[in-house]
Amino acid sequence: MRLNIMGKLMLGFGAVLLLMLGTCLFLIMQMRSMNNDFTGLIKLKAYAYGESNDALAHYNAAAAYLRQYILTRDEDLASRYQQSVKDGDDGLEKVAPLLERAEAKDLLQKFQAQAADFKQYGDQVISLIKASKSASEADRVKIEEQLAQHHQSHSGVVRNLTGAGTAFADFEKQVLDDGAGRTASRANRAIAISIILVAVTIVLGLLVAFIIARMITAPIRLVDAGAAKIAAGDLSGEGIDLKTKDETGRLAESFNTMLHNLKEIVRHLQEKSDTLASSASELSASAQNVSAGASETASTISQVAGTVEQVTGNASHIAGMAEQAAVHAREGSEGIRNIRMQMDAIQQAAAGTGEVIRNLYETTSRITQIVELITHITDQTNLLALNAAIEAARAGEHGRGFAVVAEEVRQLAEQSAGAAKEIYALITTIQQESQKAVQSMEMSVARVENGVQVVEEVGLTFERIIEAVQKLAGEIREVAAAAEEMSSAVQNVAAAAEEQTAAMEEVSSTTQNLAGLAGELDTLAGHFKLA
Structure with a gap:
């Protein structure tokens, strides 16, 4: 019984x-x-x-x-x-x-x-x-x-x-x-x-x-001994085997259930602490990589800002030279009316090219639009300078002064083209639409060459040059304004990159603390002996 x-x-x-x-x-x-x-x-x-x-x-x-x-x-x-x-x-x-x-x-x-x-x-x-x-x-x-x-x-x-x-x-x-x-x-x-x-x-x-x-008391002493082992962190026991069905037997069963649950909790705790430590290490490494990338991005953006400032200065200088070219072109326009007629055709072709560039400006990022516009302008300026030099050579003494101005314009255009190429080299990752602009420029050049072949009078060409130079001056001013806006935006991006770097450093510090806590958690779980 x-x-x-x-x-x-x-x-x-x-x-x-x-x-x-x-x-x-x-x-x-x-x-x-x-x-x-x-x-x-x-x-x-x-x-x-x-x-x-x-x-x-x-x-x-x-x-x-x-x-x-x-x-x-x-x-x-x-x-x-x-x-x-x-x-x-x-x-x-x-x-x-x-x-x-x-x-x-x-x-x-x-x-x-x-x-x-x-x-x-x-x-x-x-x-x-x-x-x-x-x-x-x-x-x-x-x-x-x-x-x-x-x-x-x-x-x-x-x-x-x-x-x-x-x-x-x-x-x-x-x-x-x-x-x-x-x-x-x-x-x-x-x-x-x-x-x-x-x-x-x-x-x-x-x-x-x-x-x-x-x-x-004998079963209670067994339970007390088992509880003392658990208090000391030893969970390696297999529980208490009591054959009695009284309160002490039920107490032993509850104790065995508690021991099993504690073992499962400690095992789960050890597994999760290892996973937490590994995740913290990976997160810390990722944060360091992001921080390094942000620092590199900030450095690159600083270089871009310097280049943009240089482009702004060159654009302002080109605008001044374009105004001088317009003055000289107006002085020689009286004697070369026939050239202006041909330049009208060139102007129409350039207008079509400008329309293509504007369409490209709407479909690409602001920086890419500016670079392509500068590239287009410099190429057009070189072409116009070349045409102007050719026409000046044909005009003889009448076009000698204009040839000097055309050479200066060509040199400034070459400097702008060099700066644009440098910008293009720095932001090639965001210029996926640049090939379309190049193709469009080639089409414009072809049209201009066809227009040159049919130019009958140098005056029309000079009028085209005057108009083109005036338009170029306006566009260069727009480029300068856009460059200033881009410089401000680049500075904001640089500040954001610095903030991101600081945030990543904080994340790295936090993940290190998290790794330390995971280590402490693993040490705490290690106090318990499971086997």
């Missing part, structure tokens, strides 16, 4: 209570037996002893009254004698039914026989004395002689009565003492047995308590 802790405790305490109950019942029985013995001793033996002593005392008193009566002839003494004898006889009659032993009964019979002799002796003495009182003098003398003879013949009757009464009383006293001794011995034996039973009850109670305590 499997009991829970309450059942075990109730069983143990019930066993102890049963032992105590048995002991109490035994003590009650012993006390009742001793009470019966004591009652018998008091009611029977002590009473018999007392009555025997009282009867002897009454008989002794009667003998004393009789002696006094013989001397005084007082009738009151005779009455007292008779009453004392009667009391003595009544006492012996009360004692007779209480006697159990034959020896006591024999002694009582002897006592009663001596009492009867004493009574006969006393009654005869009283009769003689009463007769003497009413007799004549002569008869009184005879009666007195009879009285003397009677007294002499019964001289030992009182002594015999006293001896028999004393013997009976002494025997009853001995019986009383023997009964008291037996009662005391039985009481002592009962006390000894009670002490033994109490001691046995205590020992058995302690034994039962020890067994039950061991049944209860």
Whole structure:
């Protein structure tokens, strides 16, 4: 039968209570037996002893009254004698039914026989004395002689009565003492047995308590030892194997479940700490790479900003030179009207090229548009300068000054083209549409060459040059303004890149802290021993 802790405790305490109950019942029985013995001793033996002593005392008193009566002839003494004898006889009659032993009964019979002799002796003495009182003098003398003879013949009757009464009383006293001794011995034996039973009850109670305590505390000690191992970080145990189905068994099952869950938590914690440390390392490396890339980007953007500033300066210089070229072109336009007609055709072709460039400007980024525009302008300027030089050579002396201006324009255009190529080299990654612009420029060049072939008059060409130079000056101004805007944008991008670099440094620092925390977490998980 499997009991829970309450059942075990109730069983143990019930066993102890049963032992105590048995002991109490035994003590009650012993006390009742001793009470019966004591009652018998008091009611029977002590009473018999007392009555025997009282009867002897009454008989002794009667003998004393009789002696006094013989001397005084007082009738009151005779009455007292008779009453004392009667009391003595009544006492012996009360004692007779209480006697159990034959020896006591024999002694009582002897006592009663001596009492009867004493009574006969006393009654005869009283009769003689009463007769003497009413007799004549002569008869009184005879009666007195009879009285003397009677007294002499019964001289030992009182002594015999006293001896028999004393013997009976002494025997009853001995019986009383023997009964008291037996009662005391039985009481002592009962006390000894009670002490033994109490001691046995205590020992058995302690034994039962020890067994039950061991049944209860042994599993608890196992659980306590397992909990101490867990507190020390040792999770390598296989749990507690208890066969009991009481509260301690359920406690052991709960402990085993807790141990299993702790093992799973620590394993999961170790795995996640390793993963966290690895992820933190990767994140730190990525942050460092991003930070390095951002720094490189900021450096590149700074270079682009410097180049843009240079382009802005060159564009401003080109605008000034274009204005000078326009002045010289207007001075020579009066003599070369025919050239202007051909330049109109060139202007139309250039206008078509400008339209293509504007379409390209709308479909590409702002920086690419500016670079392609600069490239287009520089190529156009070179072409125009070449055409102007050719026409100036044809014009002879009239076109010599214009040839010098065309050469300056060509050199400035070459410088702008060099700067544009440098910008193009720095931002090639964002110029995916540049090939379309190149093709469009080639088409423009082809048209201009076709226009040159049909130019009939140098004047028209110069007018075209004037218009083109004026337009070029405006576009160069736009380029300068755009370059300034691009410079501001590049500076903003540089600031953003620096902020990104700082943010990546913070991310790197945070990931390092995270890696440190992952290490601490792994160290903490390492404190637990799983196997």
